[in-house]
Amino acid sequence: MKIPKSENRFDSYNSCKRARKTEEQTLGNFILPNSNGRRESVAIFGRIFVCTLVLAFIPLVKIAAQSAQQWKLPDIPWAFPIRDKVQPVIDERKGPQHVPGSAKSYTQDQIDDLQNPPDWFPDEHAPMPKVVAHGADGGVLGCASCHLASGLGHPESANLAGVSAAYILRQLADFKAKNRMGEAMNDMTENLSDEDARQASEWFAALKPNVWQTVVETDRVPKTFINMHLMRMPLPGAGDEPIGKRIIELPQDPAGAESRDPHSGFVAYVPKGSIAKGKEFVTTGGNGKTIQCAICHGPSLGGLAEVPAIAGHSPMYLFRQLYYFKDGSRHGSMGALMKGVVAQMTQDDMLAIASYVGSLPPASEESFLTAPGGQTSASLVAEANKQKAVK
Numbered sequence: 005m006k007i008p009k010s011e012n013r014f015d016s017y018n019s020c021k022r023a024r025k026t027e028e029q030t031l032g033n034f035i036l037p038n039s040n041g042r043r044e045s046v047a048i049f050g051r052i053f054v055c056t057l058v059l060a061f062i063p064l065v066k067i068a069a070q071s072a073q074q075w076k077l078p079d080i081p082w083a084f085p086i087r088d089k090v091q092p093v094i095d096e097r098k099g100p101q102h103v104p105g106s107a108k109s110y111t112q113d114q115i116d117d118l119q120n121p122p123d124w125f126p127d128e129h130a131p132m133p134k135v136v137a138h139g140a141d142g143g144v145l146g147c148a149s150c151h152l153a154s155g156l157g158h159p160e161s162a163n164l165a166g167v168s169a170a171y172i173l174r175q176l177a178d179f180k181a182k183n184r185m186g187e188a189m190n191d192m193t194e195n196l197s198d199e200d201a202r203q204a205s206e207w208f209a210a211l212k213p214n215v216w217q218t219v220v221e222t223d224r225v226p227k228t229f230i231n232m233h234l235m236r237m238p239l240p241g242a243g244d245e246p247i248g249k250r251i252i253e254l255p256q257d258p259a260g261a262e263s264r265d266p267h268s269g270f271v272a273y274v275p276k277g278s279i280a281k282g283k284e285f286v287t288t289g290g291n292g293k294t295i296q297c298a299i300c301h302g303p304s305l306g307g308l309a310e311v312p313a314i315a316g317h318s319p320m321y322l323f324r325q326l327y328y329f330k331d332g333s334r335h336g337s338m339g340a341l342m343k344g345v346v347a348q349m350t351q352d353d354m355l356a357i358a359s360y361v362g363s364l365p366p367a368s369e370e371s372f373l374t375a376p377g378g379q380t381s382a383s384l385v386a387e388a389n390k391q392k393a394v395k
């Protein structure tokens with residue numbers, strides 16, 4: 005059966021609370037591997053029906069904008085996750101949840117309230133702007149729910165910690181203008197005000213980049229499934245399988261990921277040989293197949309002025325972006341600079357490059373040291389804005 009569009013969305017699940025109840029009640033009946041197709045359909049259609057009722061309150065403008073777009077999530081499930089239709093019943097996580105080192109506790113329902121995400125370690129960051137903690141009217145959810153209160157995010161979202169504010173702002177504008185696709189963020193930015201975008205960008209840019217995943221080369225990986233929050237999780241007791249040509253990024257501790265614990269990182273399994281192959285492309289340009297990344301992304305790939313940091317970011321995320329630049333769905337004002345970089349890349353090349361870049365230590369913006377003419381990122385941004393205003 006073709007998976008309905010709503011299956012790909014973060015928000016249709018989470019913002020339709022009533023639907024979610026129905027879904028949990030219904031999905032609770034299914035246990036892998038003996039599910040039957042008809043009952044699955046009941047779960048899905050039940051949800052769609054309830055969601056339809058809720059969505060009926062969203063202004064027509066939104067529906068018009070969506071039907072105008074032809075975009076479809078690429079069919080590469082390891083990189084562009086789709087939640088599994090049948091969810092294994094594992095651990096219900098009843099009652100208050102805790103994470104190591106924090107005195108706080110939240111129930112799983114509180115953790116999954118995307119307008120009120122958990123803040124396990126409030127002393128580790130500046131106070132969050134309202135939009136980061138709670139979102140805003142018009143379907144804007146709290147940024148810290150998917151990107152975490154550390155900004156480090158999960159592989160299915162994105163790492164924003166210490167990424168330049170000018171770059172973040174531009175991405176928000178690109179998502180809003182649909183120059184960059186990704187349903188969660190297209191929806192999130194639709195009604196995002198300029199002021200909220202500015203505050204969120206500055207807050208994430210001020211966070212410290214950190215080591216967030218280790219990259220491990222392997223032939224075999226645990227069998228996994230995609231949970232209701234689009235997180236890939238190991239399937240307990242299911243054994244392992246060949247990795248094939250995939251990146252399988254898993255939480256170091258599944259409970260930590262479910263808790264949205266900003267201290268609980270990831271392991272990215274990649275096929276053997278990927279890191280060395282990727283390094284060749286990144287550092288030499290691979291005999292003219294691509295362009296050395298450091299020219300634009302800075303010597304340690306920690307970002308240069310408005311060019312983003314990529315070192316140490318999630319390999320699965322990095323792969324998605326290379327793919328989007330190549331298939332043309334990411335084509336914002338600065339995206340043109342990546343066009344030539346990816347033009348001749350195969351998916352295997354992208355996988356290798358993403359593995360290598362993800363294995364590097366994260367670095368913060370180098371623009372203050374190395375921008376041409378000794379300019380600081382702030383002065384470059386001011387210059388770019390002036391040029392925009394002239395146009």
Ligand code: HEC
Pocket residue numbers: 014015118135136144145146147148149150151160161162163164167172173175176185186188189192196201204205312321324325
């Ligand atoms: C429901 C989950 C969710 C919420 C809430 C959310 N995001 Fe995202 N965000 C994502 C996903 C998923 C991506 C990755 C899209 C992709 O793979 O290209 C993303 C990507 C981004 C990026 C691009 C990162 C990069 O390196 O280019 C930015 C910037 C961003 N989000 C900012 C925000 C801000 C600001 C908010 C709050 C207003 C927010 N997000 C709320 C899911 C979310």
Ligand code: HEC
Pocket residue numbers: 174285286294295296297298299300301310311312313314322325326334336337338339341342345357361
């Ligand atoms: C000519 C300059 C240039 C070169 C060379 C270059 N990049 Fe980029 N890259 C950019 C710019 C500019 C952006 C931001 C595009 C945008 O705003 O959408 C970017 C964005 C990216 C992103 C998306 C980051 C994110 O957080 O979403 C990835 C991944 C990336 N580049 C990887 C690479 C890799 C890998 C190489 C080398 C093989 C490379 N780039 C070489 C200019 C360059």
